[in-house]
Amino acid sequence: xxxETQKSNKNRFVLWVKALFLLLSLSPITxxxxxxxxITLIVTGGYRGRVEGCNCPGGLTGGLSQxxxxxxxxxxxxxxxxxxxxxxxxxxxxxGRFTSRCTIFGLAKLGLKVIGVTPRDLFYGVExxxxxxxxAGVQLVSANLFDAETxxxxxxxxxxxxxxxxxxxxxxxxxxxxxxxxLIDGQPGRRxxxxxxxxxxxxxSVIDELxxxxxEDTDYIILLTDMGEGTLREMLRDVSxxxxxxxxxxxFYTASSFxxxxxxxxxPYPDGRxxxxxxxxxxxxxxxxxxxxxxxxxxxxxxxxxxRGCLGRxx
Numbered sequence: 001x002x003x004e005t006q007k008s009n010k011n012r013f014v015l016w017v018k019a020l021f022l023l024l025s026l027s028p029i030t031x032x033x034x035x036x037x038x039i040t041l042i043v044t045g046g047y048r049g050r051v052e053g054c055n056c057p058g059g060l061t062g063g064l065s066q067x068x069x070x071x072x073x074x075x076x077x078x079x080x081x082x083x084x085x086x087x088x089x090x091x092x093x094x095x096g097r098f099t100s101r102c103t104i105f106g107l108a109k110l111g112l113k114v115i116g117v118t119p120r121d122l123f124y125g126v127e128x129x130x131x132x133x134x135x136a137g138v139q140l141v142s143a144n145l146f147d148a149e150t151x152x153x154x155x156x157x158x159x160x161x162x163x164x165x166x167x168x169x170x171x172x173x174x175x176x177x178x179x180x181x182x183l184i185d186g187q188p189g190r191r192x193x194x195x196x197x198x199x200x201x202x203x204x205s206v207i208d209e210l211x212x213x214x215x216e217d218t219d220y221i222i223l224l225t226d227m228g229e230g231t232l233r234e235m236l237r238d239v240s241x242x243x244x245x246x247x248x249x250x251x252f253y254t255a256s257s258f259x260x261x262x263x264x265x266x267x268p269y270p271d272g273r274x275x276x277x278x279x280x281x282x283x284x285x286x287x288x289x290x291x292x293x294x295x296x297x298x299x300x301x302x303x304x305x306x307x308r309g310c311l312g313r314x315x
Contacts, residue, residue, distance in 0.1 A: 038281040039176055042081070043083050044084045046268065049091075084114070089124070113138060120226075160177065178222060223242045229247070
């Protein structure tokens with residue numbers, strides 16, 4: 001090798017080392033991908049207490065144990081936060097109270113932080129739901145469910161979540177601040193919609209006050225609801241504060257999530273048959289993802305043991 005070639009190679013090596021040193025000295029934000037910079041929200045809706053899966057067609061049975069395994073595989077070593085848009089309780093006359101309780105406690109193990117209360121969730125009464133949620137460390141929200149005697153809101157209209165994220169600036173890490181509310185459909189409903197003790201108001205009668213009370217300095221404003229797709233589309237054309245709307249309604253006909261104006265609208269798969277989650281990013285629109293839980297998915301033995309004990313089936 002000639003002296004000129006050796007000198008040229010040495011210069012290239014020096015330049016490469018300098019470039020590497022410069023790259024490593026940059027602030028962390030420049031090294032993280034968009035996936036790393038965002039946060040993940042696990043979302044559920046229409047779960048109906050199906051902690052042991054469901055006898056549903058199509059081979060997607062779900063199940064709490066399988067859901068947690070899939071979550072650990074997809075998001076290893078991550079502390080997740082979760083939102084539920086209602087219809088979380090099982091109304092079975094024999095085991096409904098047990099499976100409902102285990103559902104809330106089980107989803108709390110997966111990071112559930114807030115439930116948007118729907119009429120179905122009051123089937124066993126307000127105190128039943130409040131007691132379980134309080135024990136599980138889960139917040140309950142609703143902006144249009146009122147006490148029938150006092151005309152006062154039964155639940156808080158807003159929940160605020162501070163969710164840690166990867167660095168969003170050269171200054172360091174800053175948590176995402178999420179403001180979460182819930183509005184139920186104002187139309188008269190089915191048998192579980194008329195228990196004694198509470199009443200509802202149409203969403204349009206409370207929306208102005210809701211807009212006035214949005215928590216300050218929030219990164220994302222999220223609506224949890226049981227409105228059908230048509231009703232939700234109509235409301236969101238006039239109300240532009242929400243970044244994300246999640247519905248547990250069965251009257252959802254669009255095959256996937258979609259953006260209306262600036263709002264991401266999504267419908268978590270019912271009966272817990274899919275691992276659904278939303279990715280929130282610093283500078284781009286949020287995205288909704290859904291991973292079906294296959295029938296042959298192996299569960300977590302420790303979770304299955306816990307679930308048997310929760311359901312009173314210890315051997």
